[in-house]
Amino acid sequence: MGVTQVPEISVGSCDRTMPVIGMGTAAYPTPDPDTTKAAILEAIGAGYRHFDTAFAYGSEKPLGEAIAEALRLGLVKSRDELFITTKLWSSFAEKDMILPAMKMSLSNLRLEYVDMFLIHWPVRLSKEVKKLPAEKREYILPLDMKSVWEAMEECKNLGLTKGIGVSNFSCKKMEELLATAKIPPAVNQVEMNPIWQQKQLREYCNAKGIHITAYSPLGANNTKWGDNRVMECDVLGEIAKARGKTPAQVSLRWLYEQGVSIVTKSFNKQRMRENLDIFSWSLTEEDSERIAQLPQKKGVLFADVIGPYDISLELDAEI
Protein backbone atom coordinates (compact mmCIF):
# COMPACT_ATOMS: atom_id res chain seq x y z
CA MET A 1 0.00 0.00 0.00
CA GLY A 2 1.34 3.41 -0.98
CA VAL A 3 1.87 6.57 1.01
CA THR A 4 -0.87 9.20 0.52
CA GLN A 5 0.25 12.81 0.05
CA VAL A 6 -2.13 14.88 2.16
CA PRO A 7 -2.72 18.47 0.94
CA GLU A 8 -1.68 21.28 3.31
CA ILE A 9 -3.35 24.66 3.85
CA SER A 10 -2.48 27.97 5.51
CA VAL A 11 -4.35 28.59 8.74
CA GLY A 12 -4.52 32.22 9.83
CA SER A 13 -1.85 33.30 12.29
CA CYS A 14 -0.12 29.88 12.37
CA ASP A 15 3.50 30.01 11.16
CA ARG A 16 3.24 26.81 9.15
CA THR A 17 0.79 24.98 6.91
CA MET A 18 -1.51 22.30 8.25
CA PRO A 19 -2.18 18.93 6.59
CA VAL A 20 -5.95 18.92 5.93
CA ILE A 21 -6.47 15.54 7.54
CA GLY A 22 -4.90 14.50 10.82
CA MET A 23 -4.99 11.41 13.01
CA GLY A 24 -6.92 11.76 16.26
CA THR A 25 -5.53 10.11 19.38
CA ALA A 26 -8.53 10.25 21.74
CA ALA A 27 -9.31 6.55 21.82
CA TYR A 28 -12.04 4.80 23.79
CA PRO A 29 -11.52 2.83 25.93
CA THR A 30 -8.03 4.29 26.55
CA PRO A 31 -5.62 1.79 25.02
CA ASP A 32 -2.24 0.90 26.50
CA PRO A 33 0.53 3.28 25.37
CA ASP A 34 2.19 0.69 23.13
CA THR A 35 -1.01 0.26 21.12
CA THR A 36 -1.25 4.02 20.61
CA LYS A 37 2.43 4.24 19.65
CA ALA A 38 2.10 1.36 17.15
CA ALA A 39 -1.02 2.93 15.57
CA ILE A 40 0.77 6.27 15.16
CA LEU A 41 3.77 4.63 13.51
CA GLU A 42 1.41 2.78 11.17
CA ALA A 43 -0.34 6.09 10.41
CA ILE A 44 2.96 7.81 9.59
CA GLY A 45 3.68 4.92 7.22
CA ALA A 46 0.31 5.49 5.53
CA GLY A 47 0.97 9.22 5.04
CA TYR A 48 -0.50 10.97 8.10
CA ARG A 49 1.66 13.94 9.07
CA HIS A 50 -0.76 15.74 11.38
CA PHE A 51 -1.48 14.28 14.85
CA ASP A 52 -4.05 15.60 17.28
CA THR A 53 -3.42 15.01 20.96
CA ALA A 54 -4.27 16.65 24.28
CA PHE A 55 -2.97 16.51 27.83
CA ALA A 56 -6.38 15.05 28.75
CA TYR A 57 -6.08 12.08 26.37
CA GLY A 58 -2.93 10.65 27.95
CA SER A 59 -1.64 10.20 24.40
CA GLU A 60 1.11 12.84 24.44
CA LYS A 61 3.75 10.43 25.74
CA PRO A 62 3.07 7.58 23.27
CA LEU A 63 2.89 10.15 20.47
CA GLY A 64 6.28 11.52 21.54
CA GLU A 65 7.71 8.02 21.55
CA ALA A 66 6.26 7.29 18.12
CA ILE A 67 7.76 10.52 16.70
CA ALA A 68 11.19 9.65 18.10
CA GLU A 69 10.90 6.14 16.66
CA ALA A 70 9.71 7.42 13.25
CA LEU A 71 12.77 9.67 13.09
CA ARG A 72 15.05 6.79 14.10
CA LEU A 73 13.51 4.54 11.45
CA GLY A 74 13.70 7.27 8.81
CA LEU A 75 9.90 7.24 8.23
CA VAL A 76 10.21 11.03 8.40
CA LYS A 77 13.47 12.88 7.84
CA SER A 78 12.92 15.67 10.30
CA ARG A 79 10.47 16.73 12.98
CA ASP A 80 9.24 19.68 10.91
CA GLU A 81 7.61 17.30 8.43
CA LEU A 82 5.04 16.68 11.19
CA PHE A 83 2.23 18.93 12.40
CA ILE A 84 1.47 18.32 16.07
CA THR A 85 -1.60 19.76 17.78
CA THR A 86 -2.05 19.57 21.54
CA LYS A 87 -4.48 21.21 23.95
CA LEU A 88 -4.45 23.10 27.22
CA TRP A 89 -6.44 21.08 29.75
CA SER A 90 -9.17 22.99 31.60
CA SER A 91 -7.59 22.29 35.01
CA PHE A 92 -4.69 24.51 33.87
CA ALA A 93 -6.78 27.23 32.22
CA GLU A 94 -5.54 29.97 34.52
CA LYS A 95 -2.94 32.53 33.49
CA ASP A 96 -0.02 31.38 35.69
CA MET A 97 -0.56 27.69 34.92
CA ILE A 98 -0.54 27.94 31.14
CA LEU A 99 3.16 28.27 30.38
CA PRO A 100 4.02 25.39 32.77
CA ALA A 101 1.24 23.31 31.15
CA MET A 102 2.66 24.04 27.68
CA LYS A 103 6.12 22.99 28.90
CA MET A 104 4.72 19.82 30.45
CA SER A 105 3.05 18.89 27.14
CA LEU A 106 6.32 19.55 25.29
CA SER A 107 8.15 17.35 27.76
CA ASN A 108 5.55 14.56 27.34
CA LEU A 109 5.93 14.88 23.57
CA ARG A 110 9.74 15.17 23.75
CA LEU A 111 9.48 18.18 21.45
CA GLU A 112 10.88 21.71 21.48
CA TYR A 113 7.72 23.13 19.91
CA VAL A 114 4.28 22.06 18.81
CA ASP A 115 2.54 23.33 15.70
CA MET A 116 -0.78 24.16 17.33
CA PHE A 117 -1.75 24.73 20.96
CA LEU A 118 -5.50 24.95 21.58
CA ILE A 119 -7.59 25.88 24.60
CA HIS A 120 -9.41 22.54 24.93
CA TRP A 121 -12.73 23.82 26.35
CA PRO A 122 -14.07 27.30 27.11
CA VAL A 123 -14.24 26.54 30.86
CA ARG A 124 -11.90 26.16 33.81
CA LEU A 125 -12.08 23.18 36.14
CA SER A 126 -11.20 23.75 39.77
CA LYS A 127 -8.43 21.68 41.32
CA GLU A 128 -11.01 19.61 43.22
CA VAL A 129 -12.02 17.92 39.95
CA LYS A 130 -10.63 14.40 39.99
CA LYS A 131 -13.06 12.85 37.53
CA LEU A 132 -15.66 13.87 34.96
CA PRO A 133 -18.57 14.50 35.01
CA ALA A 134 -17.66 16.79 37.94
CA GLU A 135 -19.36 16.05 41.24
CA LYS A 136 -20.31 19.65 42.04
CA ARG A 137 -21.37 22.61 39.96
CA GLU A 138 -18.93 24.83 41.91
CA TYR A 139 -16.04 22.92 40.31
CA ILE A 140 -16.84 24.30 36.85
CA LEU A 141 -15.78 27.90 36.39
CA PRO A 142 -15.78 30.42 33.58
CA LEU A 143 -12.51 31.25 31.77
CA ASP A 144 -10.85 34.56 32.37
CA MET A 145 -10.60 35.00 28.62
CA LYS A 146 -8.24 37.99 28.50
CA SER A 147 -5.52 36.66 30.80
CA VAL A 148 -5.80 33.09 29.50
CA TRP A 149 -5.36 34.24 25.92
CA GLU A 150 -2.44 36.50 26.87
CA ALA A 151 -0.67 33.43 28.27
CA MET A 152 -1.44 31.49 25.07
CA GLU A 153 0.04 34.40 23.09
CA GLU A 154 3.14 34.25 25.28
CA CYS A 155 3.57 30.55 24.38
CA LYS A 156 3.58 31.52 20.70
CA ASN A 157 5.85 34.52 21.20
CA LEU A 158 8.34 32.27 23.01
CA GLY A 159 8.39 29.92 20.01
CA LEU A 160 6.94 27.00 21.99
CA THR A 161 4.11 26.69 19.46
CA LYS A 162 3.78 27.81 15.83
CA GLY A 163 0.10 28.55 16.24
CA ILE A 164 -2.52 29.10 18.92
CA GLY A 165 -6.21 28.48 18.78
CA VAL A 166 -9.29 27.26 20.58
CA SER A 167 -11.62 24.30 20.67
CA ASN A 168 -15.33 23.96 21.40
CA PHE A 169 -15.80 27.75 21.16
CA SER A 170 -19.22 29.11 20.15
CA CYS A 171 -19.67 32.41 18.20
CA LYS A 172 -20.31 34.08 21.57
CA LYS A 173 -17.08 32.76 23.10
CA MET A 174 -15.12 33.74 19.97
CA GLU A 175 -16.52 37.24 20.20
CA GLU A 176 -15.39 37.51 23.81
CA LEU A 177 -11.90 36.30 22.89
CA LEU A 178 -11.50 38.52 19.83
CA ALA A 179 -12.41 41.60 21.88
CA THR A 180 -8.94 41.55 23.53
CA ALA A 181 -6.77 39.17 21.45
CA LYS A 182 -3.56 40.59 19.99
CA ILE A 183 -2.88 37.41 18.02
CA PRO A 184 -6.17 36.08 16.61
CA PRO A 185 -6.79 32.34 17.11
CA ALA A 186 -5.73 30.44 13.99
CA VAL A 187 -8.15 27.57 14.53
CA ASN A 188 -11.39 26.63 16.26
CA GLN A 189 -11.56 22.83 16.55
CA VAL A 190 -15.19 21.76 16.91
CA GLU A 191 -17.50 18.83 16.38
CA MET A 192 -18.49 18.78 12.72
CA ASN A 193 -19.92 16.10 10.45
CA PRO A 194 -22.96 15.71 8.15
CA ILE A 195 -25.24 15.40 11.21
CA TRP A 196 -23.84 18.53 12.92
CA GLN A 197 -22.78 20.84 10.12
CA GLN A 198 -22.04 23.99 12.17
CA LYS A 199 -23.41 26.35 9.49
CA GLN A 200 -23.58 29.45 11.71
CA LEU A 201 -20.24 28.96 13.43
CA ARG A 202 -18.56 28.36 10.07
CA GLU A 203 -20.04 31.52 8.64
CA TYR A 204 -18.86 33.49 11.66
CA CYS A 205 -15.34 31.99 11.65
CA ASN A 206 -14.99 32.45 7.86
CA ALA A 207 -15.83 36.12 8.22
CA LYS A 208 -13.13 36.49 10.92
CA GLY A 209 -10.50 34.44 9.05
CA ILE A 210 -10.51 31.65 11.64
CA HIS A 211 -10.03 28.16 10.28
CA ILE A 212 -12.33 25.33 11.42
CA THR A 213 -10.99 21.86 12.18
CA ALA A 214 -13.68 19.18 12.35
CA TYR A 215 -13.46 16.66 15.18
CA SER A 216 -15.61 13.52 15.49
CA PRO A 217 -16.06 13.65 11.68
CA LEU A 218 -17.49 10.11 11.73
CA GLY A 219 -19.69 10.86 14.73
CA ALA A 220 -17.19 9.17 17.07
CA ASN A 221 -18.95 5.83 16.70
CA ASN A 222 -18.08 3.23 19.34
CA THR A 223 -16.84 5.84 21.82
CA LYS A 224 -18.34 7.10 25.08
CA TRP A 225 -18.93 10.56 23.58
CA GLY A 226 -20.27 9.55 20.15
CA ASP A 227 -22.86 7.36 18.43
CA ASN A 228 -23.59 5.68 15.09
CA ARG A 229 -25.77 8.41 13.59
CA VAL A 230 -23.18 9.35 10.94
CA MET A 231 -21.99 5.87 10.09
CA GLU A 232 -25.53 4.53 9.80
CA CYS A 233 -27.09 7.50 8.04
CA ASP A 234 -29.15 6.21 5.06
CA VAL A 235 -28.33 9.14 2.80
CA LEU A 236 -24.58 8.73 3.34
CA GLY A 237 -24.99 4.98 2.78
CA GLU A 238 -26.79 5.54 -0.53
CA ILE A 239 -24.21 8.06 -1.75
CA ALA A 240 -21.40 5.73 -0.69
CA LYS A 241 -22.93 2.86 -2.66
CA ALA A 242 -23.36 5.00 -5.78
CA ARG A 243 -19.73 6.25 -5.65
CA GLY A 244 -18.17 2.89 -4.70
CA LYS A 245 -16.96 4.39 -1.40
CA THR A 246 -17.77 3.88 2.29
CA PRO A 247 -20.03 6.13 4.43
CA ALA A 248 -16.87 7.18 6.35
CA GLN A 249 -15.21 8.34 3.12
CA VAL A 250 -18.35 10.22 2.05
CA SER A 251 -18.45 12.05 5.37
CA LEU A 252 -14.73 12.93 5.22
CA ARG A 253 -14.90 13.99 1.56
CA TRP A 254 -17.93 16.19 2.32
CA LEU A 255 -15.98 17.89 5.13
CA TYR A 256 -12.96 18.41 2.86
CA GLU A 257 -15.22 19.99 0.22
CA GLN A 258 -16.53 22.41 2.88
CA GLY A 259 -12.97 23.83 3.20
CA VAL A 260 -12.37 22.66 6.75
CA SER A 261 -9.57 20.44 8.01
CA ILE A 262 -10.32 17.15 9.75
CA VAL A 263 -9.01 15.11 12.65
CA THR A 264 -10.27 11.55 12.65
CA LYS A 265 -9.21 8.55 14.67
CA SER A 266 -8.64 5.02 13.50
CA PHE A 267 -6.06 2.71 15.01
CA ASN A 268 -7.01 0.05 12.47
CA LYS A 269 -4.54 -0.45 9.60
CA GLN A 270 -7.16 -0.68 6.84
CA ARG A 271 -9.56 1.97 8.14
CA MET A 272 -6.83 4.59 8.68
CA ARG A 273 -5.88 4.17 5.01
CA GLU A 274 -9.51 4.16 3.88
CA ASN A 275 -9.90 7.53 5.65
CA LEU A 276 -7.03 9.06 3.64
CA ASP A 277 -8.50 7.95 0.32
CA ILE A 278 -10.65 11.03 -0.17
CA PHE A 279 -8.56 13.17 -2.51
CA SER A 280 -8.91 11.52 -5.93
CA TRP A 281 -12.70 11.69 -6.32
CA SER A 282 -15.52 14.08 -5.50
CA LEU A 283 -19.16 14.29 -4.55
CA THR A 284 -21.71 15.49 -7.10
CA GLU A 285 -23.72 18.66 -6.58
CA GLU A 286 -26.75 16.49 -5.90
CA ASP A 287 -24.87 14.50 -3.24
CA SER A 288 -23.88 17.77 -1.49
CA GLU A 289 -27.45 19.05 -1.64
CA ARG A 290 -28.78 15.86 -0.08
CA ILE A 291 -26.20 16.08 2.72
CA ALA A 292 -27.00 19.77 3.29
CA GLN A 293 -30.61 18.81 3.98
CA LEU A 294 -29.92 16.18 6.64
CA PRO A 295 -31.63 16.79 10.01
CA GLN A 296 -29.15 18.26 12.49
CA LYS A 297 -28.24 17.16 15.99
CA LYS A 298 -25.27 18.03 18.16
CA GLY A 299 -23.49 14.90 19.39
CA VAL A 300 -20.96 16.01 22.01
CA LEU A 301 -22.70 17.78 24.92
CA PHE A 302 -20.92 19.53 27.77
CA ALA A 303 -23.79 18.49 30.04
CA ASP A 304 -22.81 14.84 29.51
CA VAL A 305 -19.05 15.33 29.60
CA ILE A 306 -18.66 17.88 32.42
CA GLY A 307 -21.96 17.48 34.24
CA PRO A 308 -25.49 18.89 33.81
CA TYR A 309 -24.84 22.26 35.47
CA ASP A 310 -25.86 25.76 34.38
CA ILE A 311 -22.51 26.63 32.77
CA SER A 312 -22.50 23.42 30.66
CA LEU A 313 -26.14 23.83 29.67
CA GLU A 314 -25.43 27.40 28.58
CA LEU A 315 -22.46 26.27 26.49
CA ASP A 316 -24.55 23.53 24.88
CA ALA A 317 -27.23 26.05 23.95
CA GLU A 318 -24.75 28.46 22.31
CA ILE A 319 -23.95 28.01 18.63
Ligand SMILES: NC(=O)C1=CN([C@@H]2O[C@H](COP(=O)(O)OP(=O)(O)OC[C@H]3O[C@@H](n4cnc5c(N)ncnc54)[C@H](OP(=O)(O)O)[C@@H]3O)[C@@H](O)[C@H]2O)C=CC1
Ligand atom coordinates in the same frame (compact mmCIF):
# COMPACT_ATOMS: atom_id res chain seq x y z
N1 LIG B 1 -11.37 19.12 20.85
C1 LIG B 1 -12.20 18.25 21.37
O1 LIG B 1 -12.90 18.52 22.34
C2 LIG B 1 -12.32 16.90 20.74
C3 LIG B 1 -11.33 16.48 19.88
N2 LIG B 1 -11.38 15.23 19.32
C4 LIG B 1 -10.26 14.83 18.44
O2 LIG B 1 -10.77 14.41 17.18
C5 LIG B 1 -10.35 13.07 16.92
C6 LIG B 1 -11.37 12.35 16.06
O3 LIG B 1 -12.65 12.34 16.66
P1 LIG B 1 -13.27 11.09 17.42
O4 LIG B 1 -14.17 11.66 18.45
O5 LIG B 1 -12.20 10.17 17.82
O6 LIG B 1 -14.22 10.39 16.37
P2 LIG B 1 -14.23 9.93 14.82
O7 LIG B 1 -15.44 10.55 14.26
O8 LIG B 1 -12.92 10.14 14.17
O9 LIG B 1 -14.53 8.37 14.99
C7 LIG B 1 -13.65 7.47 15.56
C8 LIG B 1 -14.34 6.11 15.65
O10 LIG B 1 -14.69 5.65 14.35
C9 LIG B 1 -14.04 4.41 14.05
N3 LIG B 1 -13.62 4.51 12.64
C10 LIG B 1 -12.60 5.21 12.13
N4 LIG B 1 -12.55 5.11 10.78
C11 LIG B 1 -13.58 4.31 10.44
C12 LIG B 1 -14.05 3.82 9.18
N5 LIG B 1 -13.45 4.14 8.04
N6 LIG B 1 -15.13 3.01 9.19
C13 LIG B 1 -15.73 2.66 10.35
N7 LIG B 1 -15.34 3.10 11.58
C14 LIG B 1 -14.27 3.92 11.61
C15 LIG B 1 -12.89 4.33 15.02
O11 LIG B 1 -12.58 2.99 15.33
P3 LIG B 1 -11.21 2.24 14.87
O12 LIG B 1 -10.07 2.94 15.53
O13 LIG B 1 -11.40 0.86 15.36
O14 LIG B 1 -11.16 2.33 13.37
C16 LIG B 1 -13.46 5.04 16.23
O15 LIG B 1 -14.27 4.18 17.00
C17 LIG B 1 -10.13 12.49 18.34
O16 LIG B 1 -9.41 11.29 18.32
C18 LIG B 1 -9.46 13.66 19.01
O17 LIG B 1 -8.11 13.72 18.61
C19 LIG B 1 -12.46 14.42 19.54
C20 LIG B 1 -13.47 14.78 20.40
C21 LIG B 1 -13.47 16.05 21.09
Ligand SMILES: O=C[C@H](O)[C@@H](O)[C@@H](O)[C@H](O)C(=O)O
Ligand atom coordinates in the same frame (compact mmCIF):
# COMPACT_ATOMS: atom_id res chain seq x y z
O1 LIG C 1 -12.26 13.63 29.62
C1 LIG C 1 -12.58 13.95 28.55
C2 LIG C 1 -12.80 12.98 27.42
O2 LIG C 1 -11.60 12.65 26.84
C3 LIG C 1 -13.83 13.46 26.42
O3 LIG C 1 -14.48 14.54 26.98
C4 LIG C 1 -13.44 13.85 25.03
O4 LIG C 1 -14.56 14.02 24.22
C5 LIG C 1 -12.63 15.10 24.93
O5 LIG C 1 -13.39 16.24 25.06
C6 LIG C 1 -11.89 15.14 23.62
O6 LIG C 1 -11.36 16.16 23.30
O7 LIG C 1 -11.81 14.12 22.97
